[in-house]
Amino acid sequence: MKIENKSISIVIHGGCFEKNASELANILINYRKEFKESEIIFSISSSDFIDFNNSNEFSISSYKKNMTSFCYVVNKCADKIAYSHMAQSLPPVYRDGANAHPNHMIESARNGLALASREFVLRTRNDLLFKDRSFIDKYIDLSKNYYKKGKYTVFSAPVMIASIYTLNPFTVVRLPFHYSDWFNFGKLADIRPIWDVPFITLDFATYYCNHYYKVGSKEKERNFFFRTAVEQYIYFNFFSSHFKNLKLDFHNDDRSINESIEILLDNFVVADIYNLNVYYPKYSNGFEKYRDNNKRIIEETWKYLSLNRNINLSDAISVTEETVHDYTPKIFPFKIEAQQLLTKTGFKFLKHILVPADAPPGVACFGPHLTLKKGSYTASVAISALYPKESICTIRVSATGRTGSITLNHKDYTFNKTKERMNKYIYLDVEFENPHDLLEGFEIVVRNDAPVDLAIDYINLVRMD
Structure with a gap:
């Protein structure tokens, strides 16, 4: 498999504010430097300085004079610019959380992907920088040496996601279909439909204000306001449109727990993001491997499951509160x-x-x-x-x-x-x-x-x- 830079669109999406403008400009400059032949789409979910009335697909303007240099960088480095107009903030996803912005993420990803035109696409949040082609080399290695199609395969080629926030549903908190949304890399034709989902409604976001938690839910499972996690909402919405037998009526609904892992193995390759040469200071602690290894499907676990498709999933990756931090290596070296x-x-x-x-x-x-x-x-x-x-x-x-x-x-x-x-x-x-x-x-x-x-x-x- 060979993937050239000219065959890649890079969709960088998220909020654009004065407080993060310098970092975004540096990230965009780095992408342009390393991926000269790639198509770069800068998709803006919201902003406190962009003049939307005087901006278009090929140029942005600011109504604040101190931000003109940022606009110059975007206009010079981005091939296309997308804007979001409909998304609104929602209440917190879970107890003690801040107000959530999932619809900003959905709209900016969807609008950015709509402008993409190359065979492959990297869709990524705008505060995450892939410094070079390491992620492409990893994608090729995992696809060639570990990935296998199965009965739940939907994509024409596997889609790469991060292990961080790709959660193990066989642990203390059961969250099936919770696949990481930090980035996707794969065929544009496969990734674009993932993000073509309806906005999350206020009713969905306040589901547990009016409903009891599932009987038997432990304390750590009783902290949601949303009906499901945002990641579950996005990915389940997509896969349930292809497989009507899947069940996820609420966040810890485990009726399709085995299928959620089978779908992961049949459609995705999972990479540990700290091995991809990235810049992402916001979650630097999340890159420390062993703290939550059993709670996530890390790259090593994904490899092991991919090479041993006939094993009992519950036996292979189930952990209890007592063993959740006892990680056992499966692949050597x-x-x-x-x-x-x-x-x-x-x-x-x-x-x-x-x-x-x-x-x-x-x-x-x-x-x-x-x-x-x-x-x-x-x-x-x-x-x-x-x-x-x-x-x-x-x-x-x-x-x-x-x-x-x-x-x-x-x-x-x-x-x-x-x-x-x-x-x-x-x-x-x-x-x-x-x-x-x-x-x-x-x-x-x-x-x-x-x-x-x-x-x-x-x-x-x-x-x-």
């Missing part, structure tokens, strides 16, 4: 990024754990507290900086379980002080055997016995048997 590790002597910054040379000796990193199946493994810690402050520094790498109460194995590495600069990774490996069927609280612990300027980037966990 398993990469653990520094963002998902912890440290006692250093600090986390961007994609690294950094231990300053003046920090006391101790635990440079530990975590991420997985549940590990029985077997033989090798863990490899990737070090991108290692400069002992004193003449000698010993670093111990340990594989432990039950949050440090069991040591499976450890290995010591000794390094001498040097004036030479590192120019390649140092990998600190430890081999170990896990004799337990399921070992909870598994972690890799890196400890230094002397001051050292240290940078840890990631850990690779490989199954050897």
